[in-house]
Amino acid sequence: MPFVRILILEPFFTGSHQKWAEGLQKYSRHEVRILSLPGRHWKWRMHGGAVTLAKKYLESSFQADLVLGTSMLDLTTFLALTRRKNKDVKTAYYFHENQITYPWSTKDQDPKKGQDRHYGWIQFTSALAADAVYFNSSFHQQSFLTSLPRFLKAFPDYKELESVDDIRSKSTVLSLGMDLSAFDIYEEKKGKGPARILWNHRWEFDKNPEAFFQSIAQIKKEKLPFKLLILGQQFPQSPTIFKQAKERFSEHIEHWGYCSSFAEYAQLLWRTDISLTTSIQDFFGGSVVEALYTNNHPILPNRLAYPAHIPNIFHEDTLYNDNTDLLNKLRKAIEQVEQIRQNHQSKDWVKKYDWSVSCPKYDEAFEKI
Numbered sequence: 001m002p003f004v005r006i007l008i009l010e011p012f013f014t015g016s017h018q019k020w021a022e023g024l025q026k027y028s029r030h031e032v033r034i035l036s037l038p039g040r041h042w043k044w045r046m047h048g049g050a051v052t053l054a055k056k057y058l059e060s061s062f063q064a065d066l067v068l069g070t071s072m073l074d075l076t077t078f079l080a081l082t083r084r085k086n087k088d089v090k091t092a093y094y095f096h097e098n099q100i101t102y103p104w105s106t107k108d109q110d111p112k113k114g115q116d117r118h119y120g121w122i123q124f125t126s127a128l129a130a131d132a133v134y135f136n137s138s139f140h141q142q143s144f145l146t147s148l149p150r151f152l153k154a155f156p157d158y159k160e161l162e163s164v165d166d167i168r169s170k171s172t173v174l175s176l177g178m179d180l181s182a183f184d185i186y187e188e189k190k191g192k193g194p195a196r197i198l199w200n201h202r203w204e205f206d207k208n209p210e211a212f213f214q215s216i217a218q219i220k221k222e223k224l225p226f227k228l229l230i231l232g233q234q235f236p237q238s239p240t241i242f243k244q245a246k247e248r249f250s251e252h253i254e255h256w257g258y259c260s261s262f263a264e265y266a267q268l269l270w271r272t273d274i275s276l277t278t279s280i281q282d283f284f285g286g287s288v289v290e291a292l293y294t295n296n297h298p299i300l301p302n303r304l305a306y307p308a309h310i311p312n313i314f315h316e317d318t319l320y321n322d323n324t325d326l327l328n329k330l331r332k333a334i335e336q337v338e339q340i341r342q343n344h345q346s347k348d349w350v351k352k353y354d355w356s357v358s359c360p361k362y363d364e365a366f367e368k369i
Contacts, residue, residue, distance in 0.1 A: 004030040004366055007057065007064035011049030012072040014039025015202075015233065016176070016286045017096055021070075023179050027359040030366065033062050042072065046099075046119050050074040054081035064089055066366055071095045075126035090369045093130040094174070097283050098123055100151050101143045120151055128163055132369045133171040139305040140283040141173055174365060176284045177358040180293045180350065186266040190273055190295070190341035194225035195334040196254060198272040198296055200265075200287045201279065203238035211278035211323070213245045218327055220249065224334050227254040229272050231265065232287070234258055269294035273340060274333050277301065278326075285309065289353055292346040299329050311349055 006028065008021045013036035025032040035053050037045060050073055057064075058081075067089050069075040075093055079086060099119035127133045135141035145168050152159045197216070201207040219226060228249055230242070234257070246256060259265035275291035276299045282288070285305050292298060292309060300306040302319035310318050320326040333340060351357065 004363075005063065005065045006030050006032045006366065007062065007067050008032060008034045008036075009050075009053050009067065009069040009073050009075075009078065010034060010036040011045040011053065012039045012042055012070075013037060017070060017072070019179065019286075020096070020176060023177050023355050024359065024362060026179075027177070027355040029360075029363050033064070035060075043119070045072050046074060046122055050077040051081065054078050057082055058085060066090045066092060066369065068092045068094060068366075069126065069130070071097055071123055071126075073126065074122045076122075076129045079129060090132075091130045092132040092134060092366070092369060093126050094134045094136070095123070095127075095140060095144065095283070096136060096176075098140070098144045100124075101147045101281075117151070117154070124148065124151070124163075124167075127167045127171075131170065132365070133167055134174040134365070135171060136174070136176045136284040137305040138173050138308060141171060143283070145171070172365065174362055175353055175358060176286055176289075177355045177362065178286060178289060178353045180290070180354040181356065182262065183266045183269070183290070183293055186263065186270055187294075188267075188270050191271055194227050195274055195337035196227045196229055196272040198229050198231070198269065198275045198291055200229075200231040200269065200275070200291060201277070202232050202287075203234045203242055205239055206279060206281045208278040208280045209239050209241050209245075212276060213241055213248075215276065215278070215323075215326060215330060216245070216249060216252075219330060219334065220252070222331070224331065226252060226334055228252050229255040229268055230257070231255065231259055231268060266294070269296065272296055273337050274299065274330070276326075276330060277306070279304065282306070289350045292350045295344050295347050297333050297340045297344050298346065299326065299333060301326075309350060314349075 008024065010017055010021050017039065021034050025034055035056050037049050037052060067086065069078065071094065075091065079091065145164060148164050149161055152161055199212060255268055259268065269291060273296060275288065275296035277288055282304045288300065288306065289309060298310065298318045300319055302321050307315065307319060320329050
């Protein structure tokens with residue numbers, strides 16, 4: 001087996017992107033280096049990050065056998081600027097998300113100005129230039145490849161539709177690797193009392209907090225007993241619904257806000273009972289997988305990447321098709337919370353995403369490029 005020196009290029013080094021890169025570096029049998037930039041100004045990172053990372057790479061003594069860029073990188077620009085050092089280097093592109101099918105915020109002005117297509121174009125040309133393309137879920141792979149022809153048809157001529165098949169032929173799924181075993185030392189039995197309902201997602205529009213809190217408002221109206229634990233990363237422009245919900249459900253709140261440490265986060269997840277998700281977009285769903293690993297009963301939309309995390313025999317109990325279905329499943333879970341606490345073993349459903357299982361698959365894929 002040839003020794004592989006891997007260079008991960010991550011222009012948006014924060015959150016799940018950072019965890020993924022550091023996890024791959026820690027668990028891979030190959031030598032992995034990370035070149036990164038702080039996780040802010042995402043649009044500028046997609047435009048300019050490749051220039052700065054190319055400079056960093058040229059100034060370093062590290063010679064990669066494989067350059068692994070993520071979906072915030074303009075790989076074509078990076079390769080052009082480092083051509084004197086990457087003559088025989090293999091390249092791969094990992095899609096954490098894509099800008100062709102990701103929903104734009106109604107507050108973002110780029111779509112109104114006709115400036116929204118450029119980010120998808122960067123990812124399209126990067127995938128075209130790479131030797132291998134990886135997606136974090138089957139849903140994501142199909143979402144991107146089936147939407148790409150429509151994206152290209154919007155241009156006036158030379159639409160290069162045959163390039164979709166070129167990308168498809170070199171693409172595969174490498175599910176998001178996660179350090180799930182880190183939760184194990186904090187494992188404890190679920191507590192007593194009212195059902196504890198979990199939100200552990202980013203406080204952003206694509207997670208659809210309005211639908212989440214509308215559901216909570218309904219069960220409060222019905223006087224069902226519950227507690228809320230609202231976790232997740234906050235941003236200066238987070239939806240105003242969170243401020244409103246903090247006041248509206250104050251008597252039900254057991255925890256509110258971002259956790260100061262992983263230990264606190266893990267302990268809270270083991271304490272909760274029901275993971276309610278209302279997202280309008282999720283290419284993998286790392287926070288959902290963390291909730292499943294800590295034996296939370298999931299109530300998830302029957303779409304996006306979520307069905308793949310749930311064994312088929314449990315789909316009827318956990319996946320909802322509309323708001324009425326959501327509320328019925330939420331009521332049932334609250335009423336049967338003691339039974340859920342005793343019998344739920346969703347941890348077993350998602351062990352396959354732990355780095356101990358997934359990293360050998362990554363290494364094997366890299367060696368085949």
